Amino acid sequence: xxxxxxxxxxxxxxxxxxxxxxxxxxxxxxxxxxxxxxxxxxxxxxxxxxxxxxxxxxxxxxxxxxxxxxxxxxxxxxxxxxxxxxxxxxxxxxxxxxxxxxxxxxxxxxxxxxxxxxxxxxxxxxxxxxxxxxxxxxxxxxxxxxxxxxxxxxxxxxxxxxxxx
Amino acid sequence: xxxxxxxxxxxxxxxxxxxxxxxxxxxxxxxxxxxxxxxxxxxxxxxxxxxxxxxxxxxxxxxxxxxxxxxxxxxxxxxxxxxxxxxxxxxxxxxxxxxx
Numbered sequence: 001x002x003x004x005x006x007x008x009x010x011x012x013x014x015x016x017x018x019x020x021x022x023x024x025x026x027x028x029x030x031x032x033x034x035x036x037x038x039x040x041x042x043x044x045x046x047x048x049x050x051x052x053x054x055x056x057x058x059x060x061x062x063x064x065x066x067x068x069x070x071x072x073x074x075x076x077x078x079x080x081x082x083x084x085x086x087x088x089x090x091x092x093x094x095x096x097x098x099x100x101x102x103x104x105x106x107x108x109x110x111x112x113x114x115x116x117x118x119x120x121x122x123x124x125x126x127x128x129x130x131x132x133x134x135x136x137x138x139x140x141x142x143x144x145x146x147x148x149x150x151x152x153x154x155x156x157x158x159x160x161x162x163x164x165x
Numbered sequence: 166x167x168x169x170x171x172x173x174x175x176x177x178x179x180x181x182x183x184x185x186x187x188x189x190x191x192x193x194x195x196x197x198x199x200x201x202x203x204x205x206x207x208x209x210x211x212x213x214x215x216x217x218x219x220x221x222x223x224x225x226x227x228x229x230x231x232x233x234x235x236x237x238x239x240x241x242x243x244x245x246x247x248x249x250x251x252x253x254x255x256x257x258x259x260x261x262x263x264x265x
Contacts (some may be wrong), residue, residue, distance in 0.1 A: 006167040010175045017179050017202055021186035026194050033198050035204075040205050043172070047216045049224050052208075059231050064201065064238050071242045072194055075249050080184035085191070087258065096187035098181045105177035108169060129221040130228070138225050145232040159243035162250075 005046060013039040026072050030065060037061045051127045172213035179206035191256050193245050197238065204234050 012035065019032035037060045044053040059085050085091060179202060186199030208227045215223020249255050 002167050007172060010171075013175065014178055014182070017182040020195070020198055020202060021182055021189065025194055029195050029198055033201065036202065037205065043175075043209060044212055046167070047172070047212050049212050049216070049227075050212070052212060052224050052227055055228065055231060059235060060201070060205070064235060066243060067238055068194065068198060071246065073256055074246065091189050094185045097188065098185035101184055102177060102181040103180065106174070109173045109177060130224050133221050133225045134228065137222075138229075141229060141232055145229060148236050149232065152239050156239045156243040159240070159247050 006043075007160065009039045009042050010047070012036075013043070027069070030068050030072060033068075034061055034065050037065070048126075051130055169213045169217040172208055172216075176210035176213065179203075179209070191258065192243075193248075193255060193257050193260070196257060197241055197245075201234065201238070204230060258265045 016032045016035040016039065020029045020036065023029050023032065037056060041053040041056040041061070044050075044056060181205060183199045183203035187196050187200065190196050190199065208230055209225045211223040211230070213223075215221060245255070248260065252259060
């Protein structure tokens, strides 16, 4: 049963990722990315990471994708990739590069899988365990994220300001 | 029970698709979305490793990746909007100079 769920989710994830890369229209790509983020959230659920599944939907599919769709609407692209590509031979290099990377990753995963012990059956713990970890072992990075988000906010305001010329 | 290695394989596949997207596409917005795809692939492998080791550390790291991704997207989109205001075009091939 769980194998079937995983297979369906994996197919959806790979298909939507390919759609993002192959579709010319940026807004279609954004919608494909939403599907991809949703399937990854569902995969988190199958891995018993309920907190991250919720955070994925709220932060990625909610906040970040809304930002992307707004930017696409404001900038009206879509006409930008229609003309002939002056650097097509260089861009086609991406296919061997991607295939080589995939092969390398597959070799790494394959070589590590043999000598791994059976996974422990203890569940990783829900929200409580993550919260405790964030406020003990990862307290300093956790506080740093607030500084990072504040800096990003101020930086965006400075960058997006219209210059009075 | 699905073996955790399948999750790693899926993560590797998604990451490679994201790399190809970053190289192939000309629209900076789509390149950004491909970067998000790569970040998500790595997050998936973090969660899979955490599940395999039975520790919540992987999930805590994914939490930090999400925070950094949010900041990165906000700043990146602001930069793209600023460039679009100056140039009125949006192609990654135009962005080959560091100043103008």
